Amino acid sequence: MSDYTPVSCELYDKLEAIATLHRTSQIAYRTEAGEKVQVESKIVDVYAKDGADYCKLANDAIIRLDKLEAIEAGGEKVLQAIALNSHAAKSGNTSRTAG
Numbered sequence: 001m002s003d004y005t006p007v008s009c010e011l012y013d014k015l016e017a018i019a020t021l022h023r024t025s026q027i028a029y030r031t032e033a034g035e036k037v038q039v040e041s042k043i044v045d046v047y048a049k050d051g052a053d054y055c056k057l058a059n060d061a062i063i064r065l066d067k068l069e070a071i072e073a074g075g076e077k078v079l080q081a082i083a084l085n086s087h088a089a090k091s092g093n094t095s096r097t098a099g
Contacts, residue, residue, distance in 0.1 A: 004052040005066040011079060012046065012065070015055055018073045019043040025073040029063050036069070 018025055019042075028038045041057040046065075048054075053065040071079040 004064070007053060007065045007068075012053060014078050015043055015046045015065070015071075018071075018078065019046055019055070023073045025071050025078070027057070027063070027068070028070040029067045030069065031067070032064075 022042055024040060024042050026038070026040050027043075028036065030036055039057065039059065039061065041059050041061070043055050044058050045056040046053070047056075054062055055065060055068075056062050068079055070077070
């Protein structure tokens, strides 16, 4: 997926922790069409597929991680849009691969 912008390893790890702890989160993201969506749901899976990273929500929505704009879980602001790509820009990483 050539237009995917990798997210930081720290964000990926936090999303995995939220999923493991079954925490309900407030999530804001943009659809592929650019529409802004806000939802309250649990993250049930975080995974890599076809060169991009995704999370699946309890409502079966699948979000490409570089489309996330904000996440709040348990009163903690896990993501604000400006922090999304800080690690990727510093490290020069172009993708995260599953191990």
